[in-house]
Amino acid sequence: MTKKIVIDPVTRIEGHAKISIYLNDAGEVDDARFHVVEYRGFEKFCEGRPFTEMAGITARICGICPVSHLLAAAKTGDKILAVKIPPAAEKLRRLMNLGQITQSHALSFFHLSSPDWLLGWDSDPAKRNVFGLIAADPDLARAGIRLRQFGQTVIELLGAKKIHAAWAVPGGVRSPLSPGGVAWIRDRLPESRATVKMALDLFKNLMESLTTEIEQFGHFPSLFMGLVGKNGLWEHYGGQIRFSDSEGNILADGLSEDDYQDYLGEAVEKWSYLKFPYYKPLGYPDGIYRVGPLARVNICSHFGTPEADKELQEFRQRAGGVATSSFFYHYARLLEILAALERIEQLIDDPDITSQRVRANAGINQLEGIGVSEAPRGTLFHHYKVDENGLIQKVNLIIATGQNNLAMNKTVAQIAKHYIQGTEVTEGMLNRVEAGIRAFDPCLSCSTHAAGQMPLHVQLWGADGSILNEVYRN
Amino acid sequence: MSVRTLTINNIPVAIEEGATILEAAKEAGVTIPTLCHLEGVSDVGACRLCLVEVENINKLLPACVTQVTEEMVVHTNTPKLQEYRRMAVELIFAEGNHVCAICVANGNCELQDAAIQVGMDHTRFPYRFPDRHVDVSHSQFGIDHNRCILCTRCIRVCNEIEGAHVWDVAQRGENCYIASGLSQPWGEVEACTSCGKCVDACPTGAIFRKGTTSAEKQRDRAKLEFVVNAREKQEWTR
Numbered sequence: 001m002t003k004k005i006v007i008d009p010v011t012r013i014e015g016h017a018k019i020s021i022y023l024n025d026a027g028e029v030d031d032a033r034f035h036v037v038e039y040r041g042f043e044k045f046c047e048g049r050p051f052t053e054m055a056g057i058t059a060r061i062c063g064i065c066p067v068s069h070l071l072a073a074a075k076t077g078d079k080i081l082a083v084k085i086p087p088a089a090e091k092l093r094r095l096m097n098l099g100q101i102t103q104s105h106a107l108s109f110f111h112l113s114s115p116d117w118l119l120g121w122d123s124d125p126a127k128r129n130v131f132g133l134i135a136a137d138p139d140l141a142r143a144g145i146r147l148r149q150f151g152q153t154v155i156e157l158l159g160a161k162k163i164h165a166a167w168a169v170p171g172g173v174r175s176p177l178s179p180g181g182v183a184w185i186r187d188r189l190p191e192s193r194a195t196v197k198m199a200l201d202l203f204k205n206l207m208e209s210l211t212t213e214i215e216q217f218g219h220f221p222s223l224f225m226g227l228v229g230k231n232g233l234w235e236h237y238g239g240q241i242r243f244s245d246s247e248g249n250i251l252a253d254g255l256s257e258d259d260y261q262d263y264l265g266e267a268v269e270k271w272s273y274l275k276f277p278y279y280k281p282l283g284y285p286d287g288i289y290r291v292g293p294l295a296r297v298n299i300c301s302h303f304g305t306p307e308a309d310k311e312l313q314e315f316r317q318r319a320g321g322v323a324t325s326s327f328f329y330h331y332a333r334l335l336e337i338l339a340a341l342e343r344i345e346q347l348i349d350d351p352d353i354t355s356q357r358v359r360a361n362a363g364i365n366q367l368e369g370i371g372v373s374e375a376p377r378g379t380l381f382h383h384y385k386v387d388e389n390g391l392i393q394k395v396n397l398i399i400a401t402g403q404n405n406l407a408m409n410k411t412v413a414q415i416a417k418h419y420i421q422g423t424e425v426t427e428g429m430l431n432r433v434e435a436g437i438r439a440f441d442p443c444l445s446c447s448t449h450a451a452g453q454m455p456l457h458v459q460l461w462g463a464d465g466s467i468l469n470e471v472y473r474n
Numbered sequence: 475m476s477v478r479t480l481t482i483n484n485i486p487v488a489i490e491e492g493a494t495i496l497e498a499a500k501e502a503g504v505t506i507p508t509l510c511h512l513e514g515v516s517d518v519g520a521c522r523l524c525l526v527e528v529e530n531i532n533k534l535l536p537a538c539v540t541q542v543t544e545e546m547v548v549h550t551n552t553p554k555l556q557e558y559r560r561m562a563v564e565l566i567f568a569e570g571n572h573v574c575a576i577c578v579a580n581g582n583c584e585l586q587d588a589a590i591q592v593g594m595d596h597t598r599f600p601y602r603f604p605d606r607h608v609d610v611s612h613s614q615f616g617i618d619h620n621r622c623i624l625c626t627r628c629i630r631v632c633n634e635i636e637g638a639h640v641w642d643v644a645q646r647g648e649n650c651y652i653a654s655g656l657s658q659p660w661g662e663v664e665a666c667t668s669c670g671k672c673v674d675a676c677p678t679g680a681i682f683r684k685g686t687t688s689a690e691k692q693r694d695r696a697k698l699e700f701v702v703n704a705r706e707k708q709e710w711t712r
Contacts, residue, residue, distance in 0.1 A: 050610055050618075056576040056688035164575070166688035174690070361685065363613075389610040389661075390684075 003027070005416075005425060010034075010434050017442075019412055019433055020271075027422040032413040034405070034437060035272045043395040051080055051369075051390045056166040058382065058397070063163050064107065067100035067155060068375030068400075070168045071237065072382040077170025079369030080386055081362040088355035089172030094237045095347045096158045096168070097373065098340040101236060102192070103151025104376035105293070105333040105340075108441040109199060110144025113330060116435050117206055117213075122428030140202075143195040147337070150192045154344065157181035172359035182348045189345055193307075196337045200311060203331060207318065210327070216418045217436050218326025218411030221246035223279055223289035224298045225403070227374050228253075232301030234308075234339060236374040243279060243289065244299045248322045251279075257372035260381055264398065277403045288406040291378025292440065293332035298322050303335070305342035311335050326411050329439045364390045375400045377441055401442040411436040480546035487542075495526055495537035495548055506550050507559060507591050509566075509584060509677055510625035511538045514702040515634045520625050522562045523588060526550045534558065560592040568599040569648075571606065571620035572678075579679030580689040585623060602648075609654070610684055611661030614668055619651055622680040628652060628672035635701055640666045652680075674698055 008018030017035060024030040046057055055073035059066035071093055078085055111130040119128050119136060127135070134141040152162040158177055159165025167174050207214065223246075229239040241255035243263075255263060267276040267284045278287030289295075303309050315335055319328055347353055370383045378400030385394040415436040419429045476491045480498060487502040494517070499506050509521035519536035526537045529547040534555070537548075549555070566585065574580045610616035629641040629652065640663050644653035655663035672681050674693045682691050696712060703709040 048608060050608060050616060050684070052685055052687050053576055060575060166576075169687045170685075174687075391608060391610060 005420065005430075007430055007433060010437055017437070019437070021412075021416045021420060021433070023420075029413070029416040029420050032409070032416045032433070033271060034408045034412050043397060046392050046395045049392050051077055051384055051386050051392055052170055054382070054384065054392065054395075055168055055170070056164075059164050059166060061397075065100060065104050065375050065377065066164050067096055067168075068373055068380050069382070070166070071097055071373040072371045072375075072380045074168035074170055074173075075371030075373060076369040076382040076384050077371070078360075079371060080364060080366050080384065080390065081170050081360070082365035083171055083360040083362045085172045085360050086355070086357045088176060088352040089358045089360075090238070091347055091350055091352050092158060092173045092176060092358060093168055095177065095344060095353065096155055097237050098344050098347070099151045099154025099158070101151070101340045101376050102337050102344075103148045103155070104441075105337045106144055106148035106151060108376075108438075109330060109333050109337075110141065110148070112441070113435070113438050114140075114144070116431065116438070117210060121431055121435070122426070125427055125431065128431070140198075143198065147192050147195045150188050151340075153188075154185060157184065169359065171361060174359065176355055176358055177348070177353050179354060182353065185344060185348050189341060193338070193341050196334055196341065200334050200338070203334060204314075204318075207331075212418075213432075213435075214325045214327045216415055217432075217439055218407060218414060219324055220410055220414065221324055222407055222410075223251065223282075223287070224295035224322075225279070225289045225291050226296040226299050226379055227372065228300055229304075232299075234296060234300040234303045234336075236296075236340075241372070241379070242299045244322075246322050246324045248298075250299075252281075257370050257381060260370065260372075260383075260398070266398070266402075272405070274405050275402050276405045277398060278406065285406055288410070289403065290326070290407045291400050291403045292329065293336050293376070294323060294326065294329045295378065296374065297332040297335055303339040303342075305339055305346070308335060308339035308342055311338060326407065326436065326439045329441065333441070364388060377401055378403055401440070404440045404442065408437055408440050408442065411439070478542045478544050478546075480542050480544070480548060482548045483550055489542060491542075493542055495528075495535070495540050495542055495546075496524055498542050499537060499548075499550060504550055506537050507588055508538060509588055509623065510627060512627045512631065512675055512698070514698050515627070515630040515675075518626055518630070521566070521623070523559055523592075525555060525558055525562075527552055527555060556592070560594050563588050563592050563594050564597040564599055566623050567594070567597050568601050569604070570622060571601075571603060573620075576688050577621060577679040578682045578686045578688065578691040579621075582689070582691055582693070583679060584677035604648075606651070609660050611659035612666070612668070612684070613661065614684060615660070615670065615673055615681060616684050617652065617654070617660060617681050618679065620680075621678045622652055623678060624650055624652065625677060626652075627675040627677065628681055631671045631675040631698060635698065635705075636667060636669050636671050638665045638667050638669070641672065671698060671701070 003023035005021035006018055010017045010019060019034055021032045022030045042061055055070050058069035058073045061069050115128045115133050119132050155165060156162045159167030223243050225243050227235040227239040228242045229235040242253045243251040245251055263280050265278050265280045265284060267278060269276060278284045279289050303312055312335060315331060368385050372381050380400055381398040383396040384392055387393055412433055415433050419432050477488050478491055479488045482499050482502045482504050485502045487498045489498045489501050496506055507523045509523050511517055517538040519539040522536060524537040525534040527549040528535055606619035608618045632641050633639040640654055642653050644651055644657050654660040673683060674695055674697055679691055700712045
């Protein structure tokens with residue numbers, strides 16, 4: 001008899017989701033699905049609003065990575081104004097995004113995911129969280145929390161608020177960094193760099209004990225997509241889109257966000273509110289691609305900063321070239337924090353960063369604009385159509401987590417197949433399935449464009465549709 | 475000119491005949507919450523925030539349009555008034571679509587200030603979520619009817635100070651809205667001199683400069699007083 005196991009909701013992710021695992025007559029996992037059960041409707045209720053409000057509105061999609069929407073919206077606004085923003089404004093936007101990458105990745109690594117491998121996959125779920133980590137290793141927990149604080153404070157120093165700072169605007173930004181802000185960042189950089197290096201050492205040492213996870217957590221070939229700069233430089237704000245495969249071959253390069261509809265398709269499944277983007281030339285679902293830290297680290301040729309480049313070389317050695325296991329997302333996140341910190345160090349030495357010329361003014365010069373930016377979780381597209389007065393007529397948002405949807409489903413299926421056999425399902429097994437999702441650090445609030453809660457519910461479904469077994473975790 | 479004597483919250487006040495209770499309260503150093511009142515233009519009693527109790531009068535009176543009388547005994551902050559004021563502010567919030575988080579006037583909004591002043595932490599009335607529109611047809615300014623509280627300051631400042639009379643109230647009851655010209659898009663109203671006084675007069679983010687984003691609206695309220703003094707008293711300094 002075929003059966004179905006449901007994990008609902010998935011914990012320690014941003015948002016609300018459930019996982020269904022289907023067992024065949026032999027009790028083996030047949031398939032698994034990652035359902036996103038939030039619906040928000042931002043694309044609809046933005047219609048009729050002035051495009052200048054889009055940065056403020058869309059930033060409210062998420063409390064973890066509001067900066068991503070802020071930047072994508074501001075870049076889309078630049079296109080509608082048809083302006084090239086002042087150089088200082090671009091550098092300041094970059095600085096804020098680097099602050100965000102640091103804080104968001106620190107949150108994912110230390111607060112959300114590290115309890116799994118530091119406290120144990122099968123440890124008491126009541127303690128397998130950041131509070132358990134604080135009890136077990138207070139120094140590590142404190143360092144992680146302070147690293148996140150560093151990133152958040154960079155955002156606050158620029159936008160006056162840690163969360164939802166409506167600071168990037170069409171045409172540039174509202175204000176430069178103050179000399180006091182530069183001094184604060186400079187003062188805290190060494191500690192932040194030491195924390196990420198400590199985390200890298202810790203993770204690399206742990207990798208030997210995590211070979212099964214590396215092998216089973218979403219280890220499959222797929223395409224990778226992201227922005228790259230000149231000569232394949234790691235990019236997070238500008239540059240152009242690149243697709244490469246698991247062998248490192250570049251399938252498409254120099255793609256403009258303006259043409260995203262030519263190369264990105266969006267499929268819809270009845271069982272999820274999250275769309276399934278795919279690489280159009282390969283069709284659905286063969287056009288599966290991954291975005292985010294792993295993709296960015298795989299597609300780039302170099303970081304362009306010494307420490308991060310050294311770590312990248314080691315990363316590629318350990319991964320055997322292109323990293324195809326989704327477990328490497330965690331590793332890639334640490335590399336990106338290091339690169340972000342090095343770039344922040346460079347940026348605060350740039351005199352432009354305190355320049356007062358930060359905003360270009362213009363009227364409505366284009367009725368359509370597409371903006372792109374690298375959110376911590378991957379490439380984010382905003383696409384607006386406006387009327388002659390700048391009122392929004394149509395909005396399409398392609399969110400990073402959405403683009404990992406196919407890969408997350410495949411990851412869940414792979415982990416379930418390896419760890420779950422028969423009707424006896426332990427909490428530790430389910431935690432591994434969830435951890436597969438956590439590797440992607442999905443933000444479901446963003447990707448469905450609701451407030452989510454995150455306890456856990458497991459159901460075993462028989463072929464006749466009856467529930468054979470149920471486990472709750474609140 | 476004869477003088478009237480009265481008490482406001484037991485404070486004795488002497489003020490010229492014809493003055494309003496609001497003016498007398500100011501004289502006595504008593505603050506009465508207001509929203510539709512604006513120095514330099516006439517009062518209309520639209521918002522009902524300045525309601526006061528007057529002994530021996532069996533109804534609440536708007537301080538901004540009620541003239542003082544001899545030996546009047548006024549109370550401005552009784553529990554009954556506090557309750558009514560809060561209710562008035564709650565109704566204003568429930569009536570329109572006030573989303574502070576993304577509003578141009580966030581942090582610099584008189585409706586927000588009024589809510590804090592009257593202790594409104596939530597509204598007990600269901601939100602109406604009316605279907606209102608935004609008019610950004612003017613080259614410099616925009617009006618978002620979602621944020622309009624129908625205080626009519628824009629109408630009065632445009633008519634009484636600028637003399638252009640671009641604005642009026644259209645429709646009745648819950649369908650009321652501020653209309654530009656003959657209910658045309660603002661950008662098509664020839665009478666508009668683009669002076670921007672309505673932007674400075676608007677207590678919320680309803681009328682704004684185009685291009686301003688969340689919490690960016692700044693008002694030059696002193697400009698209105700300056701213009702009135704310049705015109706009426708020939709005083710040209712601020």
